[in-house]
Amino acid sequence: MVIAPAYPWQQAIFTTAIEFDAEPLSLLQGAIPAGLQGTFYRNGPGRLHRGSQRVGHWFDGDGAILAVHFQDGTAQGLLRYVQTKGYQAEERAGRYLFPNYGMTTPGLLWERLFGKNVKNCANTSILPLSDRLLALWEGGAPHQLDRQSLHTLGLDTLGNLTPTTPYSAHPKRDPKTGEIYNFGVSLGRNATLHLYRSAPNGTIKKRVDVLLEGLPLIHDFVMAGRYLVFLIPPVRLNILPLMFNLKSYSEALEWQPDLGTQILIIDRENLEIIQRGEAPAWFQWHFANGCLIDEKFIRLQLVRYADFSTNEYLREVSTGHPLTEAPGHLWELEFNLQTGELNKETQLTERNCEFPVVPDAHLGQSWRYTYCSMKRVGASLLTEIDSVIGCYDQSNQTWQEFDCGEGYYCMEPVHISYADGDYLISLIFNSIQAQSELWIFPAAQFTDGPCCQLRLPHIVPFGFHGKWANF
Ligand SMILES: [Fe+2]
Structure with missing residues (x-):
């Protein structure tokens, strides 16, 4: 399906990723x-999309991993797709078969009512381990990949899942x-928050399950x-329409600001809750970091939204025509x-x-430094996406930024630290x-622009999260 781009960035959303084997990237500059x-x-x-079928939400696309080895x-x-069972079945069928975050089970009503299991998209983030790579998706177990070739080795249960x-x-x-902390949320009458503490090799050493409200x-x-x-933001799933496949997971999420934001503070050694609190309603996808201040306070940074309209904005991004303004700061x-x-x-x-x-x-x-991607000053929240790399310096409460230029769009800046x-x-x-x-910036002088620009052999569609691995 060919969709004529109305905005220059749309091609970075609509283009279907093409797999390619390891090949040298050409140096454009620096x-x-x-x-x-x-x-x-x-x-x-x-x-x-597959043929005339489109995903329901940006979060529904099949995970494709880009690796750039420097040596x-x-x-x-x-670049390779994660060979999930769902992806393979849909490749064979040439059409979407499974429900997902923003999709009910494709097909006729009876097929929808007796819907299939959700497809693990493996599309959100990546966790490099010393002997393998994990493709992460928050609705199921991670997929294990070969770090060099990106070949999918199957689901990885980390000794516990x-x-x-x-x-x-x-x-x-x-x-x-090197210990790894993570969580997962399982659905039931109420949700269960699984808390995980893992060894550096990914093996889960301790798990505590906490029952949540709603x-x-x-x-x-x-x-x-x-x-x-x-x-915990005041977004709650209305499970009945989801159970009968009348609504997708995303469509069944309701903004309930009266619930406010629930705070859970957990001792990371034993994974027990040591304090609970409440705060006004807001929504966040991402935190930058947190730390302990004087053994009395926890300081953290996050990108905060006034409500859950960001979910609708991200659905609309996948159509190329956002209509919902959802500023996050x-x-x-x-x-x-x-x-x-x-x-x-x-x-x-x-x-x-x-x-x-x-x-x-x-x-x-x-x-000290928090990096992020930003919109240009005065840019429309609907017709433009991020084109600026920003940095907040806690030491003097100032911002620095680098504008990638008209017609250039950036994604999450990933920090590299090496000798x-x-x-x-x-x-x-x-x-x-x-x-x-791929643009590489010296972190201390990133406002001067990239010291290295490399060209990828094909358009790599915009996605979510990356990681640098020194090994
Ligand atoms: Fe994320």
């Missing part, structure tokens, strides 16, 4: 930083111990010192550890932004040449 060894991995929906001054890129036990897409790795949507959490913090919050109460809240910018990241070495600890320096790397869509590029 030079690969000397001594850079490691791999940039990135995950996102690779296709948003001895060269960069080799490859069943194939349908959720393992979310935003795990946190303790920079000192069926909330939780996408991310915070590691702050020796605590994990969940801010970076905020800093402080919670009282003893009472769970919101002690302080500060909006850090008026600018629309997303994908906040901090250097991995500072996860759970005090930090010779710190860098940022971002997938860029160059709409002027209709090509995808």
Whole structure:
């Protein structure tokens, strides 16, 4: 299906990812930083239609992994779809078969009423481990991939999960111990929050299940010192229309601001809840980081939305024609550890932004720089997407930014730290040449622009999250 792009960025959404084997990336400008060894991995929906069928939501696309291996001054890129069972069945059928986040079971009413299991899309994020790569999706277990070739090796139960036990897409790795913390939310009459503490190799060493009230949507959490913090937004699933396939999961999510935001503070050693609190209603997908202040407060940053309209905006992005304005801004919050109460809240910018990241070495600890992608000053929230890389400096409460230029669009900036320096790397869509590029910036001078620009052999559609692996 060919859709004529009305906005330059639409091609980076509509294009179906083409798999390619490892091949050298051509250098457009600058030079690969000397001594850079490691791999940039990135995950996102690779296709948003099959024939005349379209996905219901951007979150429904099949996961396609981009890997760019850097070694001895060269960069080799490859891209592969995660070979989930659902993807393989739909490839064979040439049509969508399964319900998903924004899709009911395709087909006639009787097929919908007796709908099939949801497809694990494996499309949200990536977790590099020393011997394998995990493609993450928050509705089920991760898929295991070969780190070099990206061949899918099957579902990975991490020694504890069943194939349908959720393992979310935003795990946190303790920079000192290498331990990995994560969660998943299972549906039932009420939701169950699974809390996981894992060894550096991914094996789950401890799991605690917590019963929640209702069926909330939780996408991310915070590691702050020796605590994990969940801010449960007032979004609840109305399960009846979902059970009968009359509505998709996304359509069955309801914004219930009267519930407010529920705070859970968890001791990360034993995974027990040590404090609960409440705060006004807002919604967040992503946190930047958190830390403990004077053993009394937990400070965290997040991209905060006034309500859940961001979900509709993200659905509309997959159509190429957003109609719902859903501004998100970076905020800093402080919670009282003893009472769970919101002690302080500060909006850090008026600018629309997303994908906040901090250097991995500072996860759970005090930090200085928060990087994110942003819209250009004055850019329409509907007809433009992110084209600016921004950085908030906590030490002096100032912002710095780099505008990628008219016709260029950026994604989440991923932080690279290695022996010779710190860098940022971002997938860029160059709409002027209709090509995808990888731009590398020296983190300390990113406002001067990229020190290296590489061209990818095909357009890589925009997606969600990436990670750098030094090994
Ligand atoms: Fe995310």
